[in-house]
Amino acid sequence: MQAYILGIDIGTGSTKAVAISLTGEALGTVSEHYPINSPEPGYSEQDPKLIWDAFVKCLSGITAKLGAPQAVGLSSAMHSIIPVNDAGDALYPMITWADARSENIAQALRATEKGASLYHNCGTAIHPMSPLSKLLWLKDNESEIFNAAHKFISIKEYIWFKLFGVFEVDYSIASATGMFDIVAKQWSNEALDLIGIPASKLSQPVNTTYYRANVNQSVVLTTGIATQTPFVAGASDGACANLGSHTTGEGIAALTIGTSGAVRITHSKPFYNYEAMVFNYLLDEQTFVCGGAVNNGGIALNWLLKNFLKKENPGSADYNALFAEIAAVPAGSEGLIFLPYLYGERAPLWDTKTSGTFFNVKPAHTRSHFLRAGLEGICFALNDVLKTLEDASGEITQVNISGGFTSSAVWTQVLADITGKKLAVLQSEDSSAMGAIYLAARVIHPQSYEQLTKVEHQQIIQPSENNHAVYSRMFPVFKKLYADLKDTMHLVDGWE
Structure with missing residues (x-):
């Protein structure tokens, strides 16, 4: 064999x-x-x-x-x-x-x-x-x-x-x-x-x-x-996901979305930000993985499917229908903004008493607008972490993405447009397992390590300048909303 x-x-x-x-x-x-x-x-x-x-x-x-x-x-x-x-x-x-x-x-x-x-x-x-x-x-x-x-x-x-x-x-x-x-x-x-x-x-x-x-x-x-x-x-x-997605160089970040989500960079030293609580975990003796994780990734998208499309156990056809509906709405959802903090939030807020919020609802907004705003909110939250890391480490020019969301052209394009970054798919759904394989090869089969870690091909998603301009205007409002609503969220926390 x-x-x-x-x-x-x-x-x-x-x-x-x-x-x-x-x-x-x-x-x-x-x-x-x-x-x-x-x-x-x-x-x-x-x-x-x-x-x-x-x-x-x-x-x-x-x-x-x-x-x-x-x-x-x-x-x-x-x-x-x-x-x-x-x-x-x-x-x-x-x-x-x-x-x-x-x-x-x-x-x-x-x-x-x-x-x-x-x-x-x-x-x-x-x-x-x-x-x-x-x-x-x-x-x-x-x-x-x-x-x-x-x-x-x-x-x-x-x-x-x-x-x-x-x-x-x-x-x-x-x-x-x-x-x-x-x-x-x-x-x-x-x-x-x-x-x-x-x-x-x-x-x-x-x-x-x-x-x-x-x-x-x-x-x-x-x-x-x-x-x-x-x-x-x-x-x-x-x-492992950083290693498995070939994110170990300067100016490159790894972004993963599963149930939750995370943005990470690798560096030879830790970066500290006590307010945003940037994490510093070890990949090996010389390498730190620095970043932040969010609670509301795929789990927030599933909430949209369940409550707007009445899909308790969504399959691939349900996700395809969701993304098709989202694609029909212009970038920015005509001013509708969603704070995706349904399950509390980790980076960079570190607040378990947050809640999901739709803001600027107008009579013209339809179900499709709410769905697109929901997806945009998830991406805004990840962009918040990315900006925090960029402030600490220097300019990030490319984001290597992994997780099941990479199979959606709509989701990846929205993420590219919000971040304004070139996205690269090098290892789609199995980056953590691949990172574990690379670590094993490094010590057990070093002669195979170079071949295993060679990038044969990559899919690139470029941001739309027009859409990024829309999102750049909305992102400061997204951040300000949490600051303005934090005390009220805490006040009603626990209400049934």
Whole structure:
């Protein structure tokens, strides 16, 4: 069988495995989905066992077709936390990045000098998404679980322990916890003292190119993986996406839209902006991925489909109909503006009490205008992050885009017109898995790395000057709307 490297991306809603030959040929993909639970308002939990089962099914699905890979690289969503016992069993449901129960704790910490110091040392926003805030909440509200935990780990560490029986975490996932000194590359004593735990309660940090073989025999028997197959620790999904979308040079940003969205650049040093909370995560020992994530990406578009088009479980035909309707409306939706903050917002607002808002509604506005304004609002929010990064790092001339949205010519054109940037599609939907493959190739098959990372072709979307002029007039109004409405949003937060 053909030699290949496998990249597995452990996402919030699904796990996806992508197989690429040593010469860069796509050989196959397998994905498995799992639910997110919300037992109380603001809670976002998952069963880590279901994610492990999905991981096993993805691994088995690929090996059944292609045999064992030459290496496996791992990518994972950030900010999850699971209290486990010494056998690696979860003592509590996994708390995901979207969980907001520690909002009051994060808000109070952010207003202190301690919060600013932790941000500058650890590179992670002081926000309820952060495992730092989650652990402080667990300590105050689930003390028995907190005290009984042998370790506090992420979903990637949970899977790594299932594979090898050891607690280890890559620098990239560690750098997204709010508890890891991103310069010294060790757990932060300042963060640990605040939580009241020793470093032994956390996993051993390792570089993103660190690897192990000798997979547990139970895994070999259930997946068809070879015992000596090396598994490379890899990085977070965001860091992997930058590598996978070939966004590692100056003047280039990566923009990804899935359920949420993010804009990121790579640099040899971190960029700090405490107000906008620019994140600084590690890709490897020498490389930082700096940027900001938004809550309202594809999930906001699905809200439009559900509430304006009455599509509970939209398929490709529904999305095509939506984009066709949007395309019929001129740029700017004839003055209608949408703040897309339906699910609170991260960068650059860091405000869980925001809400969605349509502004400047006129009698002439139809359903189609509301749909287009909704899509434009999502893109305005991402442009807000892009401008923040550009102010910190210098001019950005190209944005490499990835995620399922790249299949929509309407969405990508709206994004190009709003940002005024040349967009490039180099790796459409699997950039995180591809980044994990590149990291694995770098250490296991360095002779194949150059061929694998070679850009054979790219799709370019150029902005329309006329449309960009329209959006440039609207963008300052978009930003001012949040500033003007913030206090009112907070006042009505929680109203039913």
